[in-house]
Amino acid sequence: MRRFAPLFACLALGACIDADVTLDFSDGETVQTTAELSLSRQLYDMMGKKAENACPGGESSLTKSAYHCTMHDQREIAVVLDEGGKVSGKSELDPTEAASIERIDDNHLRVSFDFTEMLKSNGQKPDDLGGMEDMVRAAMAGHSLSFNVTGYKITSSTGVISEDGKTASRVIPVIALLDQAPELGEPFVTEVQLAQSCFLWVFCD
Structure with missing residues (x-):
């Protein structure tokens, strides 16, 4: 997530981006990550050669x-836990870099997306949109960054x-990133149960 810096270089031009990230723990043994990204052609072209690595594999x-x-x-x-719990990104625009996991007990995990750290690494946002702020905000309306955690419970x-x-789920409007001091709320923290738990083989949750 820290690598969304190219976005800010394009704000004044009304370039837009959408991201949908899902961490799926449904099988109880693995974390299956799906990241879907959509960039305006304008933003893609401005990335130049970096865009070649935007979708590895x-x-x-x-x-x-x-x-x-x-x-x-x-x-x-x-x-993942042995390696420090970091669900690392693979590319210039992989939004899974904001995610980390930790074990609560044998059947529960805590999944965290730290958006404060994301903003610290995003570089400088434009101080002046040349009087086009209303137009840029209108162009970015409806675009969002969506984060999802799925599991047994x-x-x-x-x-x-x-x-x-x-x-x-947590959805962040892209337009919020235009603010000089973006307020993205508290970290997105989710506790997930990995599998069914039963007491005396009768009482299950």
Whole structure:
């Protein structure tokens, strides 16, 4: 996530970006990561050669108006924890870099997205949009960065928990990044149960 700095260089031109990131712990043994990114063609072109590495091992497409990338990854939870719990990104625009996991007990994990650290590493935002701020904000309206955590059961979250209790989500409007002191709220922290737990083989949750 820290590598979204190219976004800020393009704000004055109304370039837009959307991201949807899901960390899926449903099988109880692995974390399956899916990151879907959509960039305006303008932003893609401004990245130059860096864009060549924007979707390593993923599926990408380029049209006259947009660049799309979908990346999938799967790692054993035990391996991620042994390596410090960091769900590291692979590319210039991989938004999973904001994520980390830690074990609570044998059947529960805590998943965190620290947006404060993301902003510290994003570089400088433009101080002056040349009188185009209203136009830029209008162009960026409706674009967002979406983060999701899925598992057998979400036991608590600072995000929004789905009706079935299996997914927690946090959505950040891209337009919020235009503010000189962006307020993205508290870290997105979710506790997830990895598998069914039973007492005396009868009482299960």
